[in-house]
Amino acid sequence: MKTEVLQIHATHPDPGVIRHAARCIQEGKLVAFPTETVYGLGANGLDAAAVARIFAAKQRPFSDPVILHISTLKQLSDLAVEIPDIAYRLAGSFWPGPLTLILKRSPRVPPVVTAGLDYVAIRMPQHPVALALIEAANLPIAAPSANLFGQTSPTLAAHVLSDLEGKIDLVLDGGQSWIGVESTVVDALSAPPVVLRPGGVTVEQLRQLIPDVVVARRTPAETPQAHQGASPGQLEKHYAPHARLILFTGPLENAQKAMVEMAVAETAVGKQVGVLVAEQDKPLFDDIPVMFSKRFVVNRLEEIAAELYAGMRSLDEQGADIILAHEYGSHDLGLAIYDRLYRAASEIRDCS
Numbered sequence: 120m121k122t123e124v125l126q127i128h129a130t131h132p133d134p135g136v137i138r139h140a141a142r143c144i145q146e147g148k149l150v151a152f153p154t155e156t157v158y159g160l161g162a163n164g165l166d167a168a169a170v171a172r173i174f175a176a177k178q179r180p181f182s183d184p185v186i187l188h189i190s191t192l193k194q195l196s197d198l199a200v201e202i203p204d205i206a207y208r209l210a211g212s213f214w215p216g217p218l219t220l221i222l223k224r225s226p227r228v229p230p231v232v233t234a235g236l237d238y239v240a241i242r243m244p245q246h247p248v249a250l251a252l253i254e255a256a257n258l259p260i261a262a263p264s265a266n267l268f269g270q271t272s273p274t275l276a277a278h279v280l281s282d283l284e285g286k287i288d289l290v291l292d293g294g295q296s297w298i299g300v301e302s303t304v305v306d307a308l309s310a311p312p313v314v315l316r317p318g319g320v321t322v323e324q325l326r327q328l329i330p331d332v333v334v335a336r337r338t339p340a341e342t343p344q345a346h347q348g349a350s351p352g353q354l355e356k357h358y359a360p361h362a363r364l365i366l367f368t369g370p371l372e373n374a375q376k377a378m379v380e381m382a383v384a385e386t387a388v389g390k391q392v393g394v395l396v397a398e399q400d401k402p403l404f405d406d407i408p409v410m411f412s413k414r415f416v417v418n419r420l421e422e423i424a425a426e427l428y429a430g431m432r433s434l435d436e437q438g439a440d441i442i443l444a445h446e447y448g449s450h451d452l453g454l455a456i457y458d459r460l461y462r463a464a465s466e467i468r469d470c471s
């Protein structure tokens with residue numbers, strides 16, 4: 120299959136390009152498109168065969184359900200039933216935006232979307248291209264992140280192509296996804312609601328609306344539970360680069376010291392060592408032949424999140440054997456960053 124690539128303006132999408140992409144969705148084809156979090160791989164969310172094609176292209180197991188993307192609240196009541204009031208309040212505060220709600224599935228939603236569960240994940244994205252596409256298709260669009268299963272999510276069209284070229288019909292290239300980590304997944308059926316995956320909407324923001332919101336612990340031993348049964352897609356290793364990623368946790372200075380020690384030891388035995396994301400770490404490695412990911416601004420969690428996956432991909436492309444990274448705390452976007460680093464990691468070094 121030849122994958123068509125069309126450029127599209129992120130804030131003023133060309134209506135002709137949107138119409139073409141919407142027609143592809145209506146015909147059951149696969150269209151990758153930018154959202155504010157990461158690129159999605161979209162198909163008609165009401166067409167089981169089209170959704171099945173997403174799983175085939177990504178090599179994703181059918182046990183991992185996908186999110187339905189909508190552009191109006193009217194669609195919400197078509198796709199979910201017995202919607203609790205708290206869900207409307209969350210939607211009112213955070214949609215359009217990086218929040219996904221787990222709700223009770225309407226019979227209209229094909230089982231392949233929800234991996235056979237009675238629960239469906241729904242989100243209204245904020246990206247003008249995504250909203251325009253959903254509206255023009257006049258359909259909910261099922262879309263996981265547009266990467267091969269288990270790999271890092273794409274924040275650029277080039278990342279989508281490197282994983283999926285020849286396997287999907289169309290890529291809308293709208294530039295960089297500005298948040299860079301996926302949406303926050305909230306189980307809106309539990310009382311109080313439970314954060315199943317930290318993401319672009321922070322726990323601090325959620326707490327302003329729901330003071331007692333629960334955050335599911337994210338360790339391999341304690342897989343967070345969806346409303347019923349484990350939330351799929353919460354595999355131990357996920358969102359991972361090809362190189363071995365080593366995550367250093369604990370106080371920054373300790374973590375930096377341990378990273379330098381490992382860089383010295385590993386480069387001495389001929390390993391290609393990459394350092395992920397922190398501009399502030401660069402001077403520490405002055406005399407060590409390591410490679411760096413893209414530029415980062417110190418103490419700006421937004422920038423770190425936006426460059427996290429691109430950084431992993433760039434170090435992979437530079438040929439890193441191992442990637443060293445430290446955490447950024449658990450406040451605000453730090454929690455989502457920690458979550459993704461944790462699951463990308465082959466090894467955790469506790470430096471406290």
Ligand code: TXA
Nearest residue numbers: 156158159184238239240263264301302345350351352
């Ligand atoms: O920001 C995002 O959420 C991006 C963009 C494209 O919207 N999408 C994304 O989709 O990250 P995906 O498929 O890579 O991740 C969806 C997450 C998975 O962790 C999945 O297990 C969870 O949502 N999920 C989906 N349906 C669910 C359900 N019915 N119950 C529990 N968890 C569900």
Ligand code: MG
Nearest residue numbers: 263264265272
């Ligand atoms: Mg994904």
